[in-house]
Each structure stands twice: as structure tokens, then as C-alpha cells.
Amino acid sequence: MxxxxxxxxxxxxxxxxxxxxxxxxxxxxxxxxxxxxxxxxxxxxxxxxxxxxxxxxRAPVPSPPSIRDFMGFEEHVATSMRAIGREVDPVWYEIPVFYFTNPASVRGPRDPVEIAPGSAAFDYELEVAAVIGRPGADIPVDAAAEHIAGYTILCDWSARDLQELEMRVGLGPAKGKDTATSFGPWLVTPDELEDRRKGKGFELTMTASVNGTTYTTGNLADLHWSFEQMISFASRGTQLRTGDVIGSGTVGTGCILELSRVHGTESFPWLRPGDRVRVEVERLGSLESTVHPAHPVHPLWP
Incomplete structure (x- = not known):
């Protein structure tokens, strides 16, 4: 369905x-x-x-109770780290880390997206999300699939310069992420994907383009952390509610940050007003967004 x-x-x-x-x-x-x-x-x-x-x-769940966005793809993490001369922290292999993002910033599958105020390094991130149907707490991995109502595309819009600045303090990401998160176009029930199950995900091609030029080609089967593992971890000591969103994190090559670190910003410049971004996942449909200018920044000091 x-x-x-x-x-x-x-x-x-x-x-x-x-x-x-x-x-x-x-x-x-x-x-x-x-x-x-x-x-x-x-x-x-x-x-x-x-x-x-x-x-x-609209987004399938226009006002989710919460949105947890994980880092489930090893290729994205490892490539981004290697490009700046670093290795993946061993903690990433021990627990599926995530951050909370802003339910008030949810956008639909054809809605425009404004650049975050004050950002000159605006980015897309191609992901898939699971939506919780059955609530629960302290969910075992082998029971987590029973709590998934369906899957949808997630595009996590990121202000990379703001993200880098605020995380220097040891908190975040916060303002670097909360301007917009797009979902849709529909929520596909798990039975429609079961024949494509492979590894810790599904054999589903994921692509993204900017102004008609293909930037990203990946696959949901490349997940290192399964949705069942992410849900189990997210539910430790707390309640997952119906409508909660569990994001996969960015697929390999699934954002400009990763691509520009490897190939340079001249080949993969940050998003600008008027750019048209299309992200697509096999069987899950596509999102298409036009980038709009940022709202003005109001100074914090006189």
C-alpha cells in the first residue's frame, strides 16, 4: 500500500x-x-x-512527533572523513549515532526550500526514512520490523557552514539543519519492498540531480546499520510514538559536502537560489524542490 x-x-x-x-x-x-x-x-x-x-x-506525516536522523551508511562517513585526512571514529561501529531535527520544518515532496539564513554553503542529503506505526520502548532488534508502518524518501537540507561553526562548541547539529527537511511523496508499506530485501537494507537505487545533472548514485542495500538496529537503539529507555521518523542518514555520494571534498567545489558548488534538486529512490518515488533565497539574518547584538 x-x-x-x-x-x-x-x-x-x-x-x-x-x-x-x-x-x-x-x-x-x-x-x-x-x-x-x-x-x-x-x-x-x-x-x-x-x-x-x-x-x-504534503509530507506523508506533515507533523511527526519526532525526527531522529542517523548516520547509517559507512561509505558516506568514511569518504567524508578520508577527504580531510581523518579516519572514522571507532564509536561509529559500536552504536548507530543520530541527532534530533525539527518537526516544524517539514516540507512536502514538491515544496520549495529556503536557504538557511546566513548560510553560503547549503546542501541536500539523500536518505530514506522509516515511519513508526506501532509505538514501543526498549524494542529488541528482532522485533523492530513489527513497528515500521512504511518507508519514504527523506531529504535533509543542511547549512554546512552553520553546522561546522556551531559544532565547534560541542553541541549540534542544530541551526545547520533545522530550516527544512523534505519527505514524500508517499509512505510505502514494508510488504511492497520485501522482495528487494538485501543485506541490512533493500536493493533500491537512490539518485539525486541538481539542475538536471546527476550528482548521486547509491543503493539502500549498502546500509551498515539496519533500520531494525536504529529503531532498537532509538527506543532504549524511551518511547517511540506512532508517526516518529527514523532517518537512514546520507547514502554514499549523497550530498555536496562529500562530493566537493573529493572532487572540489568547482565541480560541485553549494546550492544557490533557483537551483532545482531532484532526489529519487526506486519504488519510493521522487522529491523535487526549487531552492529559494534565505530570509534576512537579524543581528543578536545592537
Whole structure:
């Protein structure tokens, strides 16, 4: 099944719905409520059926309770470190590290994205996210798959200069990350991907382009940390809730930071206003965003 959140072309209301044969079967409840109960039962008597082309898609979960973004791909971590003469910290192989990002900054699959105020090094990051359906705490790895409602594309927009500056203090990333995070276009249930399971992920090609030029080519099967391991770690000593987002981290070659460190900023410049970024994952669809100028920076001191 493929679930969406959308703005109805009939009455302008935001609804959840199941995508089937190019049409959205809309329901009255938001997607978090649908995931928490019997999703199939909610579309037996849909409130409306509208062509997908006529509806504006939102992020599948427009207001998730929390977003945890991990670093699950070894190639991305190792390549970025080697390019600046460093090795991967051994801790990365011991625990699947993550940070919290901003649920208020969620964008839909076709929404524009503003550069973070004050940033001159704006970047995309191509990822996949699992969305929690069944809540739980202290979840064992071998039971974690039962808590996944589905998978969607995640694009983590990053202000690299702000990120580097704030992390010198020993906290973050924070302002370097919280301007925008894009999700969508739909939430694909795990059964639709099971035939592609490979290694710790799925055999699904991941690509990204800027202004029509391909930048990224990777595969979800290259995960070092599985979603089940990430979910188990995230749930230690706390409750994962329905709608919580678990990000995979950036696939190898999946951002300008990594590419520019290896090939130079002339070949891979930072994003600028007017740039068009498309990220795509096999079976999960695509996100397309136009980069907009930043809002002005208000000084902190007179």
C-alpha cells in the first residue's frame, strides 16, 4: 500500500488517503491516526476519490512527533572523513549515532526550500526514512520490523557552514539543519519492498540531480546499520510514538559536502537560489524542490 497526505482539490482540507491506480482514496483521519489503527478499514468507505494529479501532496506525516536522523551508511562517513585526512571514529561501529531535527520544518515532496539564513554553503542529503506505526520502548532488534508502518524518501537540507561553526562548541547539529527537511511523496508499506530485501537494507537505487545533472548514485542495500538496529537503539529507555521518523542518514555520494571534498567545489558548488534538486529512490518515488533565497539574518547584538 501507498499512503499519502494531501490537500483536497474539492474542499481544500488536508487529508490522508491511500493511493491506488492513480487515484487517492481519501479518509477523514490524519495519517498518524490511520497508522495507529486499521488502515485498510479506513478506506472501505472513502470520503472522496480524487485523481492524484489534482491533489497537492504534503509530507506523508506533515507533523511527526519526532525526527531522529542517523548516520547509517559507512561509505558516506568514511569518504567524508578520508577527504580531510581523518579516519572514522571507532564509536561509529559500536552504536548507530543520530541527532534530533525539527518537526516544524517539514516540507512536502514538491515544496520549495529556503536557504538557511546566513548560510553560503547549503546542501541536500539523500536518505530514506522509516515511519513508526506501532509505538514501543526498549524494542529488541528482532522485533523492530513489527513497528515500521512504511518507508519514504527523506531529504535533509543542511547549512554546512552553520553546522561546522556551531559544532565547534560541542553541541549540534542544530541551526545547520533545522530550516527544512523534505519527505514524500508517499509512505510505502514494508510488504511492497520485501522482495528487494538485501543485506541490512533493500536493493533500491537512490539518485539525486541538481539542475538536471546527476550528482548521486547509491543503493539502500549498502546500509551498515539496519533500520531494525536504529529503531532498537532509538527506543532504549524511551518511547517511540506512532508517526516518529527514523532517518537512514546520507547514502554514499549523497550530498555536496562529500562530493566537493573529493572532487572540489568547482565541480560541485553549494546550492544557490533557483537551483532545482531532484532526489529519487526506486519504488519510493521522487522529491523535487526549487531552492529559494534565505530570509534576512537579524543581528543578536545592537
Amino acid at each position: 501507498r499512503w499519502v497526505s494531501y490537500v483536497s482539490p474539492v474542499d481544500g482540507r488536508e487529508r490522508a488517503g491511500m493511493l491506488r491506480d492513480g487515484a487517492i482514496h481519501g479518509v477523514r483521519a490524519p495519517l498518524i491516526d490511520v497508522l495507529a489503527h486499521d488502515g485498510l478499514a479506513s478506506v472501505v468507505d472513502p470520503v472522496e476519490i480524487v485523481p492524484q494529479a489534482d491533489a497537492r501532496l
